[in-house]
Amino acid sequence: MSTPIRVVQWATGGVGRAAIGAILQHPELELVGCWVHSPDKHGQDVGAIVGIDPVGVLATTDAEEILRLEADAVVYAPVVPSGREVAALLESGKNVVTPVGWFYPDPARTARIEAACLAGGTSLHGTGINPGGATDLHPILFSSLSTAVRFVRGEEFSDVRSYAAPDVLRGFMGFGGTPEESLSGPMLEMLSGGFVESVRMCLDAVGFAEAEIVPTQEVAVATAIISETPIGPIEPGQVAARRFAWEAVVDCTVVVRVAVNWLMGEQHLDPPWTFGPEGQRYEVEVQGDPDTFAVIHGWHPRSIEAGLERNPGIVVTAAHCVNSIPYVVAAPPGIRTYLDLPLVAGRAHPDLARQRQGQSTRY
Ligand SMILES: NC(=O)c1ccc[n+]([C@@H]2O[C@H](COP(=O)([O-])OP(=O)(O)OC[C@H]3O[C@@H](n4cnc5c(N)ncnc54)[C@H](OP(=O)(O)O)[C@@H]3O)[C@@H](O)[C@H]2O)c1
Numbered sequence: 398m399s400t401p402i403r404v405v406q407w408a409t410g411g412v413g414r415a416a417i418g419a420i421l422q423h424p425e426l427e428l429v430g431c432w433v434h435s436p437d438k439h440g441q442d443v444g445a446i447v448g449i450d451p452v453g454v455l456a457t458t459d460a461e462e463i464l465r466l467e468a469d470a471v472v473y474a475p476v477v478p479s480g481r482e483v484a485a486l487l488e489s490g491k492n493v494v495t496p497v498g499w500f501y502p503d504p505a506r507t508a509r510i511e512a513a514c515l516a517g518g519t520s521l522h523g524t525g526i527n528p529g530g531a532t533d534l535h536p537i538l539f540s541s542l543s544t545a546v547r548f549v550r551g552e553e554f555s556d557v558r559s560y561a562a563p564d565v566l567r568g569f570m571g572f573g574g575t576p577e578e579s580l581s582g583p584m585l586e587m588l589s590g591g592f593v594e595s596v597r598m599c600l601d602a603v604g605f606a607e608a609e610i611v612p613t614q615e616v617a618v619a620t621a622i623i624s625e626t627p628i629g630p631i632e633p634g635q636v637a638a639r640r641f642a643w644e645a646v647v648d649c650t651v652v653v654r655v656a657v658n659w660l661m662g663e664q665h666l667d668p669p670w671t672f673g674p675e676g677q678r679y680e681v682e683v684q685g686d687p688d689t690f691a692v693i694h695g696w697h698p699r700s701i702e703a704g705l706e707r708n709p710g711i712v713v714t715a716a717h718c719v720n721s722i723p724y725v726v727a728a729p730p731g732i733r734t735y736l737d738l739p740l741v742a743g744r745a746h747p748d749l750a751r752q753r754q755g756q757s758t759r760y
Contacts, residue, residue, distance in 0.1 A: 401427035402726055403468040404719075405491065406443070408475040409433055409456065411562055411708060412496055414447045415715035416472045421452065423744055425723050430466045431456040434475060464489045470722045472715070473497065476564050484513035487521060492725050494718045496525030500533065500591055501598040501734050514730040521732050522725045525714040526696065527553050527679075528591035532655045533598040534735045535681045535691075540603050543685030549599050550654040550682040554672045555697060557659045559704025560711075563628045570659060572636055573628045576616045579636045585614050592643045592655050599653045600645055602736055608645035608652060615640040621665040625701065637661040638670050716743065 404426050406417050420428045431443045433456040444451040457463065463471075464485055471486050473495040486493050487510065499510070500523040514520060524530070536549035557566060566572045571584040589612055596610050617638035623631040631637045642656035663671045672678070677697040683689040696713050698704030721741045725733060735741075744750070 399425070401425060402470060402722060403427050403429040404722060405430035405432065405463055405466060405468045405471045407432045407463070407471050407473045407486075409435075409438065409443075409446050410474065410476060411560075411711040412474040412715050412718075413472070415707070415712045416474060416719050417443055417447050418449075419712075419716050419719035420472070422747075423719055423722075424747070424750060425744070426719070428452060428454050429468050430454060430463055432460060432463045433458055460485075469726055470494065472718050472722075474715075474718070476562070476568075480510065483521065484509055487513040487519045488517045490517045490519060492519045492722070493521045494721050494725055495521070495523055496529065496714050496718055497523070498591060498594075499523035499732055500525075500528050501594040501601075501736075502732060503594075503597075507732055511731055514732065518730050520725045520728045520730055522721055522728075522734070522738065523591075523594075524717045524721050524735070526710055526717065527551075527657065528595045528655075529714065530717055531679045531681070531693070532592060532595035533602075535679075536599055536653075536683065537602045537735070539681055539683045539689045539691060540685070542689060543683050543687060546603050546683060546685035547650075548652055548654070548682070548684035549603060550656070550680065551595070552654070552656040552658070552680045552682075554658045554675075554678050554680070555660070555710065556662055556672075556677055556701070558626050558661050559698045559701045559708055561627050561705045561708065566626075566628050571616075571639055572626075572659075572661065573631055574636055575634070576618060576636055579616050579639070580614060585612055585641065588641055589643065592641070592657075595655050596643050596645050596653050598734065598736065599655075603653075605645065605652045606647045608647045611644050611646055613640075613642045613644070617660075617666040617668050617670050619661075619665050620667045623661050623665055626661050627705070631661060638666050640670075717741075720744070 420426045439458045442451040443454045470492040478497040532551040536551045571579040616636045619631045619637040638660040644651045645653035679693040681691040696710045724738045
């Protein structure tokens with residue numbers, strides 16, 4: 398058997414807890430450390446934090462302890478990311494995978510991170526579901542099945558009542574405030590960071606001409622109290638649904654569209670937005686020869702309660718991070734995007750996995 402890749406989990410919110418489960422199940426990975434923000438989690442066994450038997454790894458709030466730890470990779474998933482922290486982890490010899498950014502960063506802004514990668518002999522990979530797979534990887538993958546591509550799109554339609562991350566819902570997605578606060582606040586700019594990188598990745602991979610990227614945002618407000626939400630009751634007049642879109646335009650023609658439709662349910666909204674007959678879903682579209690139209694179900698929970706317990710979209714995000722670790726560890730130092738890495742695969746259930754003699758997978 399080859400030596401396991403030693404992994405640290407950084408933050409144990411929804412993504413972090415799902416990532417811990419994914420690390421523990423992955424045949425090539427071993428959980429060796431865990432950083433937490435919450436003081437009450439310090440010293441707890443990680444198993445207790447995720448609700449399973451003890452795993453023999455204690456969580457710590459001490460970042461220096463993590464930096465000193467012998468480890469190969471970190472799944473970095475805090476609600477408030479820090480470039481300084483990521484650079485320190487990379488310099489300390491730990492590869493980093495993260496859903497918080499660096500999906501396809503502008504090379505003009507990455508000198509510090511690239512230097513940290515070189516110093517530590519490590520790589521950084523930004524991945525996830527959205528931004529990430531649904532907004533760049535999947536449109537690009539499907540584009541490979543068409544010729545003369547004219548348009549690619551990745552779009553999310555989600556009931557965010559099942560997203561148990563109140564800080565993210567309020568602070569990044571702009572729910573619960575007035576329309577003026579939401580529309581003039583920093584959300585569009587903060588979200589644009591990741592989603593514009595997705596659009597740029599699609600433009601570059603497919604080879605579209607120089608494009609202008611146009612962001613748009615809309616809000617719907619509650620017309621009656623929406624009581625069961627992760628951020629508490631949303632009062633009439635407060636923002637209860639959001640649509641954001643980023644479109645790349647070449648000569649007045651939209652060639653890439655990345656969009657999200659986030660609703661706190663489908664009732665009591667003005668305008669009366671709904672998901673339509675297909676319900677919650679992700680869509681991937683390619684217009685070319687031929688066209689592709691893919692609707693993805695399964696990444697949304699069966700009920701709000703089930704989603705608050707364990708949201709498949711969050712599990713997808715964590716899985717995409719964790720499954721990329723062996724490929725990122727094997728990659729040459731630097732920021733490595735989907736366009737640099739080989740095809741990332743999941744790993745078989747233990748009951749169905751082949752007996753491994755060394756590495757069973759090529760990367
Ligand atoms: N790309 C994608 O597809 C995608 C999808 C989902 C989420 N995300 C991003 O992934 C990150 C984690 O999302 P999540 O759903 O896991 O969020 P979450 O449930 O709110 O958890 C985030 C965790 O961050 C830690 N934290 C809290 N306050 C902090 C602070 N001030 N500074 C640093 N860390 C703090 C806490 O960790 P402890 O509990 O360990 O103390 C908290 O549980 C967010 O930045 C989110 O935007 C990306």
